[in-house]
Amino acid sequence: MPKNEKISNSVIRRLPRYYRFLGELSKEGINKISSRELAERMRLTASQIRQDLNCFGGFGQQGYGYNVSELRSEIGSILGVDKQHKAVLIGAGNLGHAIAVHINFEKYGCKLCGIFDSDERMVGQTIVGQKIIDVDRLSEFCRQHQPRIAILCIPKSAAPQLCEQLIGLGVKAFWNFSHYDINLEHNDIIVENVHLGDSLLALNYGVSNSANKTEE
Amino acid sequence: MPKNEKISNSVIRRLPRYYRFLGELSKEGINKISSRELAERMRLTASQIRQDLNCFGGFGQQGYGYNVSELRSEIGSILGVDKQHKAVLIGAGNLGHAIAVHINFEKYGCKLCGIFDSDERMVGQTIVGQKIIDVDRLSEFCRQHQPRIAILCIPKSAAPQLCEQLIGLGVKAFWNFSHYDINLEHNDIIVENVHLGDSLLALNYGVSNSANKTEE
DNA sequence: TAGATTGTTAATCGATTAACAATC
DNA sequence: TAGATTGTTAATCGATTAACAATC
Numbered sequence: 407m408p409k410n411e412k413i414s415n416s417v418i419r420r421l422p423r424y425y426r427f428l429g430e431l432s433k434e435g436i437n438k439i440s441s442r443e444l445a446e447r448m449r450l451t452a453s454q455i456r457q458d459l460n461c462f463g464g465f466g467q468q469g470y471g472y473n474v475s476e477l478r479s480e481i482g483s484i485l486g487v488d489k490q491h492k493a494v495l496i497g498a499g500n501l502g503h504a505i506a507v508h509i510n511f512e513k514y515g516c517k518l519c520g521i522f523d524s525d526e527r528m529v530g531q532t533i534v535g536q537k538i539i540d541v542d543r544l545s546e547f548c549r550q551h552q553p554r555i556a557i558l559c560i561p562k563s564a565a566p567q568l569c570e571q572l573i574g575l576g577v578k579a580f581w582n583f584s585h586y587d588i589n590l591e592h593n594d595i596i597v598e599n600v601h602l603g604d605s606l607l608a609l610n611y612g613v614s615n616s617a618n619k620t621e622e
Numbered sequence: 623m624p625k626n627e628k629i630s631n632s633v634i635r636r637l638p639r640y641y642r643f644l645g646e647l648s649k650e651g652i653n654k655i656s657s658r659e660l661a662e663r664m665r666l667t668a669s670q671i672r673q674d675l676n677c678f679g680g681f682g683q684q685g686y687g688y689n690v691s692e693l694r695s696e697i698g699s700i701l702g703v704d705k706q707h708k709a710v711l712i713g714a715g716n717l718g719h720a721i722a723v724h725i726n727f728e729k730y731g732c733k734l735c736g737i738f739d740s741d742e743r744m745v746g747q748t749i750v751g752q753k754i755i756d757v758d759r760l761s762e763f764c765r766q767h768q769p770r771i772a773i774l775c776i777p778k779s780a781a782p783q784l785c786e787q788l789i790g791l792g793v794k795a796f797w798n799f800s801h802y803d804i805n806l807e808h809n810d811i812i813v814e815n816v817h818l819g820d821s822l823l824a825l826n827y828g829v830s831n832s833a834n835k836t837e838e
Numbered sequence: 839t840a841g842a843t844t845g846t847t848a849a850t851c852g853a854t855t856a857a858c859a860a861t862c
Numbered sequence: 863t864a865g866a867t868t869g870t871t872a873a874t875c876g877a878t879t880a881a882c883a884a885t886c
Binding site: 656657658668672673675676680682683684685686687688 | 865866867868869870
C-alpha cells in the first residue's frame with residue numbers, strides 16, 4: 407500500500423496511536439474529524455498528521471476532514487490488524503503468562519498458536535485455553551504450524567540460541583521481552599525489543615532530574 | 623549534572639542501553655573501550671556515542687578511550703539508579719503481578735513500597751513479600767509514605783481518575799501500562815507510557831509489509 | 839459561491855554524522 | 863615523540879512545521 411517511498415520509522419510508530427484514538431472517537435460516536443481537531447486531542451500538529459497520512463494515501467476530503475471509521479480501518483489495514491499472523495510465546499513465567507492473558511492478540515492482527523516453556527512443572531498446564539508445550543517440541547511444532555512471530559519471555563541467557571533456532575524454523579519477527587538486546591546479522595528479521603528496564607530507567611532519569619527537585 | 627543545555631529525549635532514551643551494555647562489558651572483564659568499539663557492539667556510530675556522553679561531561683581520555691566501570695557508574699548516577707525513589711503499583715492483576723515480580727526495582731533506582739488492588743479477593747494476598755492493599759486506602763498510604771512514582775496496571779476506565787488522585791497526593795511520575803494514553807495538562811508530571819498493544823502493532827506492520835512477502 | 843480543510847511543497851528545526859584540532 | 867582517541871565544531875541529513883494552492 408505504501409505510496410512509493412519508504413515509510414520512516416517515526417511515522418510507523420505513530421500509526422498505532424492514531425488507530426487507538428480513532429477507535430475512541432468512533433466509540434464516542436464522532437464520524438468526522440479534521441486534522442486540526444485530531445492534533446489537539448493527540449497533542450500533535452495538524453501538519454504532522456496530514457504528512458503522516460499522506461505517506462499512505464489521501465484519506466481525507468478537502469473542506470471536510472476525515473471520516474473517522476473509514477480512516478481507522480485504512481490505518482488498521484496498513485498495520486495489518488486483519489492478517490492474523492501466527493505467533494508462538496516462549497516462556498510462560500510471570501511475564502509470559504501475563505502477556506498471554508493480557509494481550510488481545512486477535513485485535514492486533516496476531517493469533518497466539520502455541521505457548522512453550524522449559525520448566526516441566528509448567529508443561530501441560532493450561533493458559534488462555536492452551537496447553538503449555540515443552541520447548542523441546544518447538545521445532546516439531548514450528549514445522550507443522552509455521553508461525554511467523556515469536557514472543558520471547560525468557561531469560562537473557564536463553565535468548566541468543568533460541569533466536570537462531572527460531573529463525574532457522576522460519577520465524578520472521580520477534581517481540582522480545584527478554585533482557586537480551588536482539589541485534590542480529592540477519593537483516594530481514596524484524597525485531598521489536600521491549601526493554602521494560604530501559605523504560606523504567608528513562609522514567610527514573612526524569613524523576614531524578616526534574617525541575618521540581620532542589621539542586622544537589 | 624547536565625552540562626548546561628537541555629538534554630534531548632533521544633539522548634535520554636539511549637542512556638539505559640549504554641548502561642546495560644557497559645554492565646555486560648564489565649561482566650566480561652573488559653576494562654577499557656573506545657567509542658568505535660562500543661559503537662560496533664551497539665550498532666551506533668562512534669560520533670553519536672561521543673556526542674551523547676559529552677552532553678554530561680568528558681568521561682573519556684584522549685588516546686585511550688573510556689574506562690568501562692567508571693563510565694557505567696557515571697551513567698548510572700545520571701539515570702539515578704541509586705536514588706531509590708518510592709513507587710506504588712496500582713493493579714495487581716496478571717500484568718501488575720508480573721511487573722512486581724519481574725522487575726528488579728532496586729536495580730533501576732526505585733523502591734516498590736506499596737501494591738494496591740480494588741478486588742477484595744486480592745487484597746491481603748502477598749506478592750514479593752508485600753500484602754496487597756485495598757485501593758481505598760491509597761490516599762492514606764500516600765500521605766504517610768510519599769511515593770513519587772506510580773505504576774499503573776489498571777483498566778483504561780480507571781486511569782484518568784486515579785491519575786488525578788495520585789497527582790493530588792504528590793505523585794510526580796507515572797509508569798503507565800494501562801490502555802489510557804496519559805496526556806495531562808499538568809506539565810511538571812513525568813509520564814512513561816508503555817503501550818504494549820502499540821508495540822505489537824508496530825511489529826505487525828513490519829511483518830505485514832516486509833519485503834520477503836509477495837505483493838498482494 | 840464562500841468557507842473550510844486537505845494534499846503537497848517549501849522552510850525550519852533538530853539530530854546524526856563527519857572532520858579535525860586537542861591531548862593523553 | 864608517534865599513535866590513538868577523545869571532545870567539539872561544522873556539515874549533512876531527516877523529520878517537523880509552516881504555508882498555500884487545490885478542491886470539496
